[in-house]
Amino acid sequence: MSDDIRVLTAELAADPRSLVFLELGEALRQAGRLEPAAKVVVQGLTRYPDLPEAHDLYARILADQGDLEGAFDEWDMTLRLDSTHPGAHKGLGFLFFKADDLHSALRHLQTAATHRPDDHQLAAVITRVRARMEQARAAEVTPRMDQPAASPAPAASSTPAPEPGSTSAAEAPAATPVNAPASRPGESPQNPLEDDGLLLVDAAGLRLLGSMKGAAGSDVADRVAAELAGVSREAGRAVRLLQLGEWQSLALEASGAHFFLVSPTPETMLLAIRDPGIPMARVALGAARALDAARRWLEQGS
Amino acid sequence: MSNHQKALESLTAIHGVRGAMIATGDDGIVVAEAVMEDVDGAALAALASSLTRRLEGAAAAASGGRPGFLHLQATGGALLVCPAGHGLLLVVIAERGVNVGRARLEMARVAETIT
Numbered sequence: 001m002s003d004d005i006r007v008l009t010a011e012l013a014a015d016p017r018s019l020v021f022l023e024l025g026e027a028l029r030q031a032g033r034l035e036p037a038a039k040v041v042v043q044g045l046t047r048y049p050d051l052p053e054a055h056d057l058y059a060r061i062l063a064d065q066g067d068l069e070g071a072f073d074e075w076d077m078t079l080r081l082d083s084t085h086p087g088a089h090k091g092l093g094f095l096f097f098k099a100d101d102l103h104s105a106l107r108h109l110q111t112a113a114t115h116r117p118d119d120h121q122l123a124a125v126i127t128r129v130r131a132r133m134e135q136a137r138a139a140e141v142t143p144r145m146d147q148p149a150a151s152p153a154p155a156a157s158s159t160p161a162p163e164p165g166s167t168s169a170a171e172a173p174a175a176t177p178v179n180a181p182a183s184r185p186g187e188s189p190q191n192p193l194e195d196d197g198l199l200l201v202d203a204a205g206l207r208l209l210g211s212m213k214g215a216a217g218s219d220v221a222d223r224v225a226a227e228l229a230g231v232s233r234e235a236g237r238a239v240r241l242l243q244l245g246e247w248q249s250l251a252l253e254a255s256g257a258h259f260f261l262v263s264p265t266p267e268t269m270l271l272a273i274r275d276p277g278i279p280m281a282r283v284a285l286g287a288a289r290a291l292d293a294a295r296r297w298l299e300q301g302s
Numbered sequence: 303m304s305n306h307q308k309a310l311e312s313l314t315a316i317h318g319v320r321g322a323m324i325a326t327g328d329d330g331i332v333v334a335e336a337v338m339e340d341v342d343g344a345a346l347a348a349l350a351s352s353l354t355r356r357l358e359g360a361a362a363a364a365s366g367g368r369p370g371f372l373h374l375q376a377t378g379g380a381l382l383v384c385p386a387g388h389g390l391l392l393v394v395i396a397e398r399g400v401n402v403g404r405a406r407l408e409m410a411r412v413a414e415t416i417t
Contacts, residue, residue: 081403215365227359235374238349242395245377252357256367273364
């Protein structure tokens with residue numbers, strides 16, 4: 001046991017409520033002692049369940065252990081507690097990169113980079129992601145809505161996946177085969193718009209695309225779309241009144257479902273509805289993927 | 303100081319929260335407010351109420367159950383709305399860097415105390 005770990009362990013034993021568990025967990029992780037690191041952080045989380053740094057650290061430990069699903073959930077929780085957390089954005093960016101969801105990866109990595117302008121590893125990965133996107137565009141792999149979705153590019157393409165840095169926060173997960181977070185239940189692994197529970201509507205509340213089933217299994221998409229008429233306008237008025245800039249998303253947690261709304265264009269809205277057991281941040285990630293697809297679909301004139 | 307004002311102060315004490323108010327859910331009338339002077343509280347209450355009712359309609363049409371926490375995210379901040387008892391709404395205006403998780407937890411706690 002290193003001196004640092006011994007000292008930190010003693011400190012934590014003397015004051016179990018201390019936040020030193022974060023330092024100890026990180027030291028254990030960096031020493032490759034992942035099991036004790038996880039125990040320390042999980043114990044800390046029982047005292048501080050709303051501490052974003054603790055969830056971020058636990059996510060990195062899980063990623064090191066190859067539990068990418070678990071890491072996804074913890075970074076997801078981190079963003080629920082702190083939507084600007086750079087470590088969580090970086091971690092999710094790497095996960096999406098490995099899952100070959102380049103648009104989502106770039107969005108998270110760029111968000112992280114705005115908070116960590118001196119992170120050279122991050123800058124390098126963003127460059128790789130952009131290069132991969134250029135390759136993808138050149139190969140015309142972008143699927144159209146009315147065509148069968150193209151298979152995702154294999155993860156082992158000519159551009160290598162980012163390798164973990166030795167000590168950086170939110171380092172890249174180890175090179176474990178990815179159970180892609182973009183393929184979680186309720187999210188389509190290929191074309192994100194081919195998914196029950198996604199609805200694209202126009203400003204007048206008319207369905208443009210998508211389907212939605214009610215409790216009895218009947219199609220309720222047109223009713224839901226009609227109820228959304230005017231929501232974008234009201235959201236815009238509210239943020240203008242408050243001088244908050246442009247509205248970006250609307251999330252509603254209801255007892256039976258999670259609703260997430262984004263606006264692909266000023267005249268349209270995209271609604272994602274998911275089971276309330278799915279964290280809102282994950283619903284938002286799915287909606288973000290569908291947002292890009294919806295924009296492409298609208299640009300192509302359906 | 304009324305109980306409502308005390309409740310709102312616990313919300314405005316959160317770093318990044320610019321203001322908070324209690325409004326009626328049906329017609330968007332201000333019950334109590336602690337918002338900055340440059341914010342039209344009456345207009346905000348009306349808009350928050352209207353937005354909430356529209357989304358309630360969508361939730362009902364989708365058999366989504368009883369609406370809870372609502373989070374409108376904008377480039378410069380966020381509007382958070384939480385139902386309280388007696389048909390009231392708790393409304394919070396926040397800056398972009400606010401810890402939404404903490405604000406949400408505090409709103410849920412305050413909502414239970416509003417009578």
